[in-house]
Amino acid sequence: MKYRNLGTTNEKLSAIGLGCMGMSFAYGPTDEKESIATLERALDLGINFWDTADMYGNGANEKLISKVLVPNRDKVFIATKFGFRFKDEIAGPSDTANTYFDGSPEWIKLAVEKSLKRLRIDTIDLYYAHRVDPNITIEETVGTMAELVKEGKVRYLGLSEASPASIIKANAVHPIAALQSEYSLLTRDVEKEILHTIRQLGISLIPYAPLARGLFSIL
Numbered sequence: 001m002k003y004r005n006l007g008t009t010n011e012k013l014s015a016i017g018l019g020c021m022g023m024s025f026a027y028g029p030t031d032e033k034e035s036i037a038t039l040e041r042a043l044d045l046g047i048n049f050w051d052t053a054d055m056y057g058n059g060a061n062e063k064l065i066s067k068v069l070v071p072n073r074d075k076v077f078i079a080t081k082f083g084f085r086f087k088d089e090i091a092g093p094s095d096t097a098n099t100y101f102d103g104s105p106e107w108i109k110l111a112v113e114k115s116l117k118r119l120r121i122d123t124i125d126l127y128y129a130h131r132v133d134p135n136i137t138i139e140e141t142v143g144t145m146a147e148l149v150k151e152g153k154v155r156y157l158g159l160s161e162a163s164p165a166s167i168i169k170a171n172a173v174h175p176i177a178a179l180q181s182e183y184s185l186l187t188r189d190v191e192k193e194i195l196h197t198i199r200q201l202g203i204s205l206i207p208y209a210p211l212a213r214g215l216f217s218i219l
Helices: 032-044 060-075 105-119 138-150 164-173 194-201
Strands: 003-005 012-014 049-051 077-082 084-086 099-101 124-129 154-160 176-182 204-208
Touching: 032 060, 060 077, 060 105, 077 105, 077 154, 105 124, 105 138, 124 138, 124 176, 138 154, 138 164, 154 164, 164 176, 164 194, 176 194, 194 204
Parallel strands: 049 077, 077 124, 124 154, 154 176, 176 204
Antiparallel strands: 003 012, 084 099
16 A cells, blocks of 8 residues: 655555445435444554544434444544534435535634544544535634644544635645545646645545546446
C-alpha cells in the first residue's frame, strides 16, 4: 500500500481509503457480517484511512465501524462528518428527503459528542463539515470546529463540497487539512478552480465516488 501525507501534516494515510457509507446507507440492503469482514480485510491490506459520517444510516454506520475501530484504534485514521440532520429524528436510515443542513455552533458541539459516543473513541482524527451552511458564515462554523481541536475532541479539520471562496475563508480561521469532493472521469468540476486553490493552501483532496458511484466498477 502506498501512503501520502495529509495536507501539510506528517500523517501517513493510505492512498486508497475506505468509504464506509454503503455499509449502512444509500446502496441497497446491508450486511453487518460482510461489512465487518470488509473492515478487517482493509486492515490486512494496510488501508488505514476510513471515512464515515453521522448521517450515514442515521448514526448506524459509526456504530458499525466502532466494532472494528475500537480494538484497532492505533491502526486507523478515522474521518467523520457533521451537518446533515433528519427533520424526523426517527427517520429511516436512507430517508435523504427528510434531511436539512445545520452548521450552527450549537449543533456542532452536540454532533461531535454523539459521534464520539457512537464511535466509542476519545478523539476524531479528521472532522468534516459535510457541506457549507448557506445561513451561517463559514468563519463561524470553522471557528467552532477549531474549539473542538483545542478541547482534544478532534485532531484535524476538513470541508466537503466547498467553493474556493469558502475554502480560503475557512483556512484563514484554522488550517484545513482536507477537502472532500466528488471527483471521477465523469465528475470533474474540481479541476476548474478548486484543485488550484487547495494546492496553493497545502490542502489534500479526498475524492469520493472515484468510480462514478459504481458505474465504472460494472463496465
